[in-house]
Amino acid sequence: MAGNTTGQPLSSFFLIGIPGLEKFHPWLSIPVFLLYSLSLLGNCLMILIIRMESSLHQPMYFFLCMLALNDLALSSSPAPKMLSIFWLDDHDIGFDTCLVQLYFIHTFSIIESALLVAMAFDRYVAICQPLHYTTILTNKVVVLMGLVASVRAAIMVFPCIVLLRHLTFCTHNVIHHVYCEHMAVVKLACSKAIINRIYGISIALFVVALGVGLITMTYVWILQAVFRLSSNKARSKALRTCAAHVCAFLTIYVPALFSFLTHRISTKVSPSIHIIVASIYVLVPPAVNPLVYGAKTKQIRDRVIFVFFSNKVTVSKQ
Template identity: 50%
Template sequence: MSDSNTTEFTNPSTFILLGVPGLEAAHVWISIPFCTMYAIAILGNFTILFIVKMEQSLHEPMYYFLCMLAVTDLVMSTSTLPKMLSIFWFSSREISFSACLTQMYFLHCFSAMESGILVAMAFDRYVAICHPLRHSTTLTDSVLAKIGLAVVLRSGILALPYPFLARRWPYCRTNIIPHSYCEHIAVVNLACADIRISSYYGLFDLFSVIGMDVFFITVSYTQILRAIFRLPTKDARLKTFGTCISHLCAILALYIPDFFSSLTHRFGHNVPLHFLVLIANVYLVVPPVLHPIIYGVRTKQIRGRLLQLFTHKVT
């Protein structure tokens, strides 16, 4: 370790990202699945945006929310994956202090935004199934805009304390981050100060935002399931529930890796560091990859339009 990394400083000009600590020799091999998934995420989410824009029949609330989800996925993955791949491929480990805090903000902001969009999509499913005759009058363009603005404002405001708290701590031990991106806890753990407020805020954000969102989604689906079970025939119940499968898969793809990554990083003291870092990396790339696949496969209109595009190209 160089002297520049061990001398005392209170505001380092740069941090050093190690990538996956302990697996540096395998960085090139690790980069292959992450690069592949990133390419799939970029292609898939841009395809969703293109199809919804071009197909007039998809100009409905569910697909507007899906476009918001696609944009969120693109921003969240792009804020970390290019830098991560540069570490794996070119050993480009330096990141400026300001860039590190900016990356931290984007991660938490768009992660919360993604959760909020899933709540909005659950509300859309609730209105469509429980009050189908009022769907078009309830979810008007004005209401959709207000929901989108509320999701953006909530996420942007709640993510602000992360970089502000990280900036105020003195960093006098090292500027080496044992991670492949500027994860909040990985950064503030370098501070030579009592960082409990940062740790507590991270847990508060996790359980209040995600917990509240999961609560609202659960309430929505409780009402949805009650409405489905009241349908007269099994075929009608299965068909109606089938319209929710894509959304339920998207929920699982986001929340399961999120909770697992956050809790193991805070409480998994006996878990190898390289495993924690890999899990955190997987959390960032799995939802952006799975969302367009889930909706592309499960949604008849998107699947039909996509097949139509490929058929026209072939002919």
């Protein structure tokens, strides 16, 4: 295990992986590899289909495309290093590289939350204000919402990097995690980090509370509108769509909230459980979102079937 007791500035950190489960790292690499592969395949396929199919050039699918791009970036930030730890015992990560990874993971996580809120708003307008859908959610508005979500996240996380650079790391450099996470790095500082802790907890609470609050409020309005529908078929379709979206929201908010609270409040949770759950919210949503939003969307599903099976159908007919 690496360490630093000289008082000299650190040039690198040592990512320990999952403490207590080191001998299982090769086995743990299997779900990580499968989730990352599924994320790459599913999100790239969704982006290509939306880009190729002109009939999908609509607000809802633009949001899906943004989500897919963000999911690719989110999963690609921690996964390669995680696999390097599990497969090659490559635990070292440079100080600056660690800060870059930390910045990307937290930035893309915040963008993910904002995009989920935007997509909930999209469903609200489509179900509750269908006649005004095209006038409210124009292409310009959709692009602007995506830009605001990205710029907001980038600005919110940047002070974390600045504050971390002003800390002194002189005791040890072992990060008890599989990737660089803000509080995991802050805990290594031997100088006072009260500002870092306050800013970190404020941002986390703000993002989670705002995201959960807006999504909950939006879906309450949607459900009220759904139950006023006279057609059982339309009501059933709307409920299935809402249920799928709510499941996608839960896969990111529940693990993120658990990880956030464990870092700051609970000391009884096993470090291995905490790290596994923290890994879930950066790997599972990017892998399942293409299934939740793509496979359940008829236009995308039909296009996938056409791309992969049209040639086989043609050949069989011949």
